[in-house]
Amino acid sequence: FAVVYFISESFLKNPDAGPMDAVLSTFRPLTPSQRRIGKYFLAVAALLLVQIAAGTIMAHSYYDRTSFYGIAINDFLPFNFLRDVHIQAPIVWIGLSWIGAALFLAPAIAGGQEAKGQHYLVDLLFWVTLLIVAGALIGNYFGIMGVIDEGWFWFGNQGLSYIQLGRFWQIGFFIALALWIRLVIRALW
Secondary structure (H helix, E strand, C coil), X not given: XXXXXXXXHHXXXXXXHCCCCHHHHCCCCCCHHHHCCHHHXXXXXXXXXXXXXXXXXXXXXXXXXXXXXXXXXXXXXXXXXXXXXXXXXXXXXXXXXXXXXXXXXXXXXXXXXXXCCHHHHHHHHHHHHHHHXXXXXXXXXXXXXXXXXXXXXXXXXXXXXXXXCCHHHHHHHHHXXXXXXXXXXXXXX
């Protein structure tokens, strides 16, 4: 605490006295694709909040298995679904933050230049990723609730340990990662 106080006091008195990072001093204006990365990090924050909410409800379930402060929440949010969300959410938000960071840094590393139409592909990747994550969660929920009978393997839950999504969503996830790799290579090229 003392070190942070000392440094902040010295910079507040003379903000221009601090050393300027060589990379930051030559940072160029944002490219169109870099401007579109913000929604990735809003999704990361939302997924973190979803993880916290699922964990909070699960923690309360250990105390009271019948209700959540008087609300029979297990009727529409079963414990197994909350556990799946709580396990999968950090995998998704950590991965999405890596995806967003790589897409943001690639044009900066490449000298501020960007391939033609890159910003459209960055948007496409975001919406495809959002569709896959939402579809996997909805499929997982319907699988646990018994709505998906025959297609549970493809659209519900394959029964894997951590990434609990149907095969269809798993294939979509692979395609989205391949698109991401292509976008990063394209931005660096």
